[in-house]
Amino acid sequence: MSVETLLWEEDATGLAARVRAGDVTPGELVEAAIARLEAVNPDINAVAEKLYEEARRQAGTVDRAAPLAGVPFAIKDLGIAASGVPTHGGSRVPPFTPDFDSVLTERHRAAGLIAVATSTTPEYGLRLMTESARFGVTRNPWNTGHTSGGSSGGASALVAAGVVPLAHASDGGGSIRVPSACTGLVGLKTARGRVPLSPLVSESWYGFVVDHAVSRSVRDSALLLDLTHGPDPFAPYAAPAPRAGFAAAAARDPGKLRIGVYRGSPLGMEISAETLTALETAVALVREGGHELEEIDLPMIDRAFMAGFARCVASAVAGSTRQEAARLARGMRGDLERATRLIARLGDVVTAGEIYQTLERLRAACRAMLAATARFDAVLMPLIAHPPLPCGAMDPKGMDVFIEEALDRLRLTRLLRVDRFFDELLDKSLWFTHWPAIQNVSGQPAIALPVHVTAAGLPLGVQAAGRPGDEETLLSLAAQMEKLSGWRTRRAPLKRPV
Secondary structure (H helix, E strand, O other): OOHHHHHHHOOHHHHHHHHHHOOOOHHHHHHHHHHHHHHHHHHHOOEEEEOHHHHHHHHHHOOOOOOOOOOEEEEEOOOOOOOOOOEOOOOOOOOEOOOOOOHHHHHHHHHOOEEEEEEOOOHHHOOOOOEEOOOEEOEEOOEEEEEOOOOOHHHHHHHHOOOOOEEEEEEOOOOOHHHHHHHOOEEEEOOOOOOOOOOOOOOOHHHOOEEEEEEOOHHHHHHHHHHHOOOOOOOOOOOOOOOOOHHHHHHOOOOOOEEEEEOOOOOOOOOOHHHHHHHHHHHHHHHHOOOEEEEEOOOOOOHHHHHHHHHHHHHHHHHHHHHHHHHHOOOOOOOOOHHHHHHHHHHHHOOHHHHHHHHHHHHHHHHHHHHHOOOOOEEEEEOOOOOOOEOOOOOOHHHHHHHHHHHHHHHHOOOOOHHHHHHHHHHHHOOOOOOOHHHHHHOOOEEEEOOOEOOOOOEOOEEEEEOOOOHHHHHHHHHHHHHHHOHHHOOOOOOOOO
16 A cells, blocks of 8 residues: 555554554655645645645654654644744734744644644634635635634644645634535534643633644544643643543443434524534434434524624634734734624624623523533534535625624714624624634534535535533534444545545
8 A cells, every 4th residue: 555545544643653563654654645735735725834844854753652753743833832833824924933832833743743834814803714815715625615613623634635734723703613524524612721822822712722733533533632732831720631641432322311402593594405414413323323312492592692602602703813913013904804804803892801700691682592401412403504505605894894884884983883783794704613613612522524425426514512521422423423424434525536
């Protein structure tokens, strides 16, 4: 078997085992990943920075006893520092090039992972499709006319295209799970405080953002979490320690679980028949696994909840763009995309008191939801309301006009109630993805499950949300569903190695 075929067929755990057995060297894996990237990137456009020479250097020095020794990897072009690597955040704003590593980068390297590239993201991770003025459109390896999702769309495209078996990703409103749902991958949104974001930040978007990865297999996601979890001295809070370890959880039978099923839309908007079919496929797998199922509703998670989330994000973007302007010691009007600029202006309109009140309302709703679902080991629900959209289908111009007109009215009178405005904004910004922000606000773990491929040949995943701090049960359940379904062997049809 050629190294290129090995890279295509194996997951990260399998590749590392081959390195330890002496079947393949880290250098050979890195060269295969580089060759694969050069072959497919013209089709998918998923790379922000190529790191080939540093990857080759690391391949010669990596500890071959490390758990993921020599496994090719990609890091997202947002929210993580790797010394000497420019971070663009998907923006035309001049990049930040750190002279230090994030704690997570240090843990990736200690695990033996070798980054061959940084992956594309929409500007500052603000869209759930990876399209930016800086890097252009990132495309889905299953069908390059369609999106790979966002904001970790470059990461998911590289994994789905067989360049790397897993890739760093982050999630502030679905940005690990939505790309996974679009590209047929496993995407674990970890519990709040599980993986540190320091030293770049202590928390991001009021604690909504977490970092982890997208992967081909459940066991890869679990093993990587074993190697990267745990607070550092700068972490503002920490998730509870795992009971026995994440890889061990993925390897064991989950036993009989009690699973809730939520079929509604918190926005009261259309859900496609394909999405409901995907959810029903997941329900059938859970039933086949011998678990108890119960249909539920979540009335506390409504349009007001989602509007509150949008309000907090706009506020965070306003603060982040101010920080960037301070870094550059100049304005950025000509660098920022119009949509980002308008969201930041909108965030500046909302007062600090309104944000505090909004956060308290969101937390109260989450307490009510967690109390209502405490009897369940996990809750199944959709992730994307429609199959992966055609590229360009969420052109921000319509939303830009809407925000600009609202800002004009807000300048005239505060009586365009801000609550009402954010409610109206939902129909333009979240019609593709109604659900994932719930767990960003609650801090729960949630995992994207690649259960379905549409008749048109596009992946469409759903998610399972777990109890706070309990990734182990989710990973055990997901591994069982993976075994029953066989999804681990699915590959995108793009330029399969021969």
